Amino acid sequence: MGDLDNVLKNAELFDGLSPTELQSIAGISLEKRFRAGETITRQGDEDDHLFVVCEGFVEVSLSGPLPGSDSRAVVHLGRGQIFGEMALVDQGPRSATVRSTADNTVVQAIGRQAFMDLCDRNHHLGYVVMRNMAADLSFKLRHRNLTGR
Amino acid sequence: MPAIYKVSYVVRGEDHPGAILNTDQPPKVGDQVHIGGRQFTVVEVQELIPPREEFHFLHATVRSG
Numbered sequence: 001m002g003d004l005d006n007v008l009k010n011a012e013l014f015d016g017l018s019p020t021e022l023q024s025i026a027g028i029s030l031e032k033r034f035r036a037g038e039t040i041t042r043q044g045d046e047d048d049h050l051f052v053v054c055e056g057f058v059e060v061s062l063s064g065p066l067p068g069s070d071s072r073a074v075v076h077l078g079r080g081q082i083f084g085e086m087a088l089v090d091q092g093p094r095s096a097t098v099r100s101t102a103d104n105t106v107v108q109a110i111g112r113q114a115f116m117d118l119c120d121r122n123h124h125l126g127y128v129v130m131r132n133m134a135a136d137l138s139f140k141l142r143h144r145n146l147t148g149r
Numbered sequence: 150m151p152a153i154y155k156v157s158y159v160v161r162g163e164d165h166p167g168a169i170l171n172t173d174q175p176p177k178v179g180d181q182v183h184i185g186g187r188q189f190t191v192v193e194v195q196e197l198i199p200p201r202e203e204f205h206f207l208h209a210t211v212r213s214g
Contacts, residue, residue, distance in 0.1 A: 011171075012153075012155060015204055016202070053170075057168070057185065059166075060166075073166045074166050075168065075169060076169075076184050076185050077169055078168060078169070078170025079171050079172075080153070080155065080170065080171030101185050101186060139157070139169070142197060142198070142208075143159070143169055146157060146208060147159050147160075
């Protein structure tokens, strides 16, 4: 297995996929690198990529509904975590702003259409990833409940 | 495949969002972790939900310093 396959295998999102299925995911993934402070997604923007954090850290923050309202960090995400999954599932605008908080933060970006095409061709892959995505959203909710934010 | 520990780090005693990340080893009380450019000390570790295959799901409470 290559480095990317190993990176993806260590992300819960892809737990349960076969080596061939992991290679299919690797085939639609694009590596992106960010310095500390760079914005990866901006709340309200139209974008349909899912991101997997391979190295470094990102901060997820939310702004209030009124223009100019303060933003509030809701979680930091490190290795193996995903963000952008809401836009991938519901096709809505970005629900949060995500910034890199560490130099040399590396993420894998997966576009919605390529991912959905893969799910349509391979229902096992689609089931496993969607199941894991639901489990990840559940884990994030548990974390947020524990932080009281 | 070796175990992977998905950890929810929650900061005690301050308004901080905490962090979620995967680690190769389970956190232990007294460990130092870096979150958002700051250093924290682990003060408590619990299983958050039962493990699934090689993934273990933990909750660690940390404090500044």
